[in-house]
Amino acid sequence: MMLLLLILTPLLIAISFVHTSTRKLHPFAVFIWLIIIIFETLIFSTPLPLFFLLLSIVIVKLLARAEQWNMYMRFSLYMLFFIILFNILLVHTGKVLWEFGPISVTYGSVEFAYTMALRLLILMAAFAIFSSHLDTDNMFLIFEKLHVPEKTYMTFIIAIRFFEVLSEDARESMLAFRVRGIPVTDSSLKNKIKYRYPVMVTLLKNSMDRAMDIAETLEVRGFPSGHRKAWRTMQFAIFDYLAIGAIIAGGALCLMSTFIYANGMEISASLLPALLIISGGKNDD
Amino acid sequence: MIELNNVSFTYALTGSVALKNVSLQIYPGEFVLVLGDSGSGKSTLLRCINGLIPHFYGGKFEGTVKINERSTATMSPKDAARVVGSVFQDPENQILMQRVENELAFPLENEGICRDKITLRMEEVAALTGIEQLLKRKTSTLSGGEKQKVAIATALMRGPEYLILDEPTSQLDPNAAESLLGVLERINDELGTGIVLVEHRLERTMHRADKVVLMHQGRIIAEGEPGLIAAEYDLDALGVGYPQITRAAKALGLPYLPLTVKEGKKYMSHVQAVPHKYRVSERIVLQGMNLKFSYSSVPVLKNVSLEIRDGEILGLVGNNSTGKSTLAKLLAGLLTPQKGKVTVMGKNVHRISDSERVRYIAMVFQNPRMHLFQDTIYEDIAMGGMEPESIMKRLKIWELRERSAEDLSGGERMLAAIATVAVKKPRVLILDEPTRGLSWRYRNILSEFLKEYTHHGSVLLISHDMETLARNCHRIAMLARGEIVRVAETHEFMSSALLYTTQINKVIRNAVIEEELMQK
Numbered sequence: 001m002m003l004l005l006l007i008l009t010p011l012l013i014a015i016s017f018v019h020t021s022t023r024k025l026h027p028f029a030v031f032i033w034l035i036i037i038i039f040e041t042l043i044f045s046t047p048l049p050l051f052f053l054l055l056s057i058v059i060v061k062l063l064a065r066a067e068q069w070n071m072y073m074r075f076s077l078y079m080l081f082f083i084i085l086f087n088i089l090l091v092h093t094g095k096v097l098w099e100f101g102p103i104s105v106t107y108g109s110v111e112f113a114y115t116m117a118l119r120l121l122i123l124m125a126a127f128a129i130f131s132s133h134l135d136t137d138n139m140f141l142i143f144e145k146l147h148v149p150e151k152t153y154m155t156f157i158i159a160i161r162f163f164e165v166l167s168e169d170a171r172e173s174m175l176a177f178r179v180r181g182i183p184v185t186d187s188s189l190k191n192k193i194k195y196r197y198p199v200m201v202t203l204l205k206n207s208m209d210r211a212m213d214i215a216e217t218l219e220v221r222g223f224p225s226g227h228r229k230a231w232r233t234m235q236f237a238i239f240d241y242l243a244i245g246a247i248i249a250g251g252a253l254c255l256m257s258t259f260i261y262a263n264g265m266e267i268s269a270s271l272l273p274a275l276l277i278i279s280g281g282k283n284d285d
Numbered sequence: 286m287i288e289l290n291n292v293s294f295t296y297a298l299t300g301s302v303a304l305k306n307v308s309l310q311i312y313p314g315e316f317v318l319v320l321g322d323s324g325s326g327k328s329t330l331l332r333c334i335n336g337l338i339p340h341f342y343g344g345k346f347e348g349t350v351k352i353n354e355r356s357t358a359t360m361s362p363k364d365a366a367r368v369v370g371s372v373f374q375d376p377e378n379q380i381l382m383q384r385v386e387n388e389l390a391f392p393l394e395n396e397g398i399c400r401d402k403i404t405l406r407m408e409e410v411a412a413l414t415g416i417e418q419l420l421k422r423k424t425s426t427l428s429g430g431e432k433q434k435v436a437i438a439t440a441l442m443r444g445p446e447y448l449i450l451d452e453p454t455s456q457l458d459p460n461a462a463e464s465l466l467g468v469l470e471r472i473n474d475e476l477g478t479g480i481v482l483v484e485h486r487l488e489r490t491m492h493r494a495d496k497v498v499l500m501h502q503g504r505i506i507a508e509g510e511p512g513l514i515a516a517e518y519d520l521d522a523l524g525v526g527y528p529q530i531t532r533a534a535k536a537l538g539l540p541y542l543p544l545t546v547k548e549g550k551k552y553m554s555h556v557q558a559v560p561h562k563y564r565v566s567e568r569i570v571l572q573g574m575n576l577k578f579s580y581s582s583v584p585v586l587k588n589v590s591l592e593i594r595d596g597e598i599l600g601l602v603g604n605n606s607t608g609k610s611t612l613a614k615l616l617a618g619l620l621t622p623q624k625g626k627v628t629v630m631g632k633n634v635h636r637i638s639d640s641e642r643v644r645y646i647a648m649v650f651q652n653p654r655m656h657l658f659q660d661t662i663y664e665d666i667a668m669g670g671m672e673p674e675s676i677m678k679r680l681k682i683w684e685l686r687e688r689s690a691e692d693l694s695g696g697e698r699m700l701a702a703i704a705t706v707a708v709k710k711p712r713v714l715i716l717d718e719p720t721r722g723l724s725w726r727y728r729n730i731l732s733e734f735l736k737e738y739t740h741h742g743s744v745l746l747i748s749h750d751m752e753t754l755a756r757n758c759h760r761i762a763m764l765a766r767g768e769i770v771r772v773a774e775t776h777e778f779m780s781s782a783l784l785y786t787t788q789i790n791k792v793i794r795n796a797v798i799e800e801e802l803m804q805k
Contacts, residue, residue, distance in 0.1 A: 176655035181643035213378035222395040
């Protein structure tokens, strides 16, 4: 029963995303989908539901458009390495699996590391689809409807709008180091860390220049004004209502199946280790 | 009217005095061209006019700037933008929306203007700037020239009385630059919008201006009618330069100084050409053969073959977005072609490690920032254990060695970036648009450096600056629609070109630079 639900749910959501040649899914529907994914990623603590959540996004990717998928995934893989490494080193819960001098790898740390890795993958995959499906221009409409403060949503929109530009800067920066004979693509981990630091510095300095230019542009275009009014509206079509219904139903089914699977256990408690790590505390479990 | 009275400004971060006692009046409908060497205070002057100084940039501000009798000290840049529209240098960083029509609507949306009024204004502005066909396009698919036209259109949406532009054509090919300046002329003529333009490309802009403002080390040293400024001041010595045809006339001692090709044809009919002959070695050092490359199934290069010979400077020209940078990266071994092969000194460039390749071939990117990340440029150039003094002196940046990239002007940054790569003396040096935004002084320094570099190496020079290409290149190649459509000796190439040639060549077909001219 649970397996059936977990398989049907992603399919249901994915079908909502299929892009027709005539129109796109209403931005509000895509936004609700993203919110549901973020919510469920945070409350699911065990690998199986997270895996199925990821699967649902992969099915969406296969059925719908996701031009920015590769770019986001490349970035995630880079981050995954650090997430797994830091979690294994910093979390010390459960039975000890291996010990290397002062470093001990426990069952809890491994489980937590791959759960966090799955979460990162889910979020990045969801954002890849979200940004492929949604013009950032349309996000203005959503945020304005939700009465989000202008500065807050502009920050979010600019971050998404310039993600691609920054990725290009990062590639260009790596090449600029390679032309000087600096082995930034060296396979050794030590060299990777040593040589990628300056790449990051270059990227940061360049981003600050860009940020100044963008801030100047916003200023001379009269933003923020406090009385912004969008000139466009997007009407809901029947397809959009159906899609929103399917997305909410899919999200609810996914949640339900997890409750059945986990008997309601562990939900929300999953946030505890993460909070402990952030606050520098220690999990005594 | 825009009126500046004894304006001085010192940036808080660097502590450098950017403007000193500047006074200026700009009248409605006037086309003003602001000239000056890099770091002379041109951009700071524009920031004072649009109110970004003192509201956005911290620092010590003295004097008054008034827009239509109202001081900018009492109005925010948002308010000032209703009267003064701004267009900046980098098209990428001033486009905020994903669709062109939304970009145009953005300033009026911020004003809370109703949909009908926005739509009407959009249609008018799009027609005026010639971007009607772009309205439904995604901004990410636009070329640099199209982006700048969209930025101008967006600035016009609020119906400003003045438009200020900071080097808007610096990243554009000759065709796109000419088209953009044509749009400015039309706005000036038809709407009576005052234009304040900062530019280094004088051959395209000087004749269009009603008034030239000449800046030097933060001061306005002269203002007046363009012909008068050209006649009375030594603009080369001030690092600004002249339109090429004007410099030639001045060197020949002609009584009248032409600013345009049309005037040149009228007043220089008695001038004859003595073409310089270049000798190019037959020995090939770098060769790309049948190169094919696509980005995510979009073909960029289709079967490109190009060789660089020993001791030559080969120019590469072509419209924006034709794949010149991609070709450069393939030749530098930074990208791998889907088909074809690149060899340097007979070795396959893709089989050489990065650390070894730098002895054979290296490339400087369009954005010099990518090459500079240390606290001082000396450290950047010295990286890898090379002695930087000699190259820094040749590029005239030795005095700046203790400064960081943030404290340098655009021209200084580019020379520092070139030094970081050239210090290792690669046999082939590839420069991707190094003249972008460079003043005459820096282009001259670059030219001297390149000539010297050919004593031990070869150079591939990608540029839209035909004068620099004519002055330095032995041969020029043109890339169009993913193919090399022409490679020829510089004189031969330019003599048969309409746009990709110099002002002098348009007047006297056998010459490309002023040194080749003499009176009959």
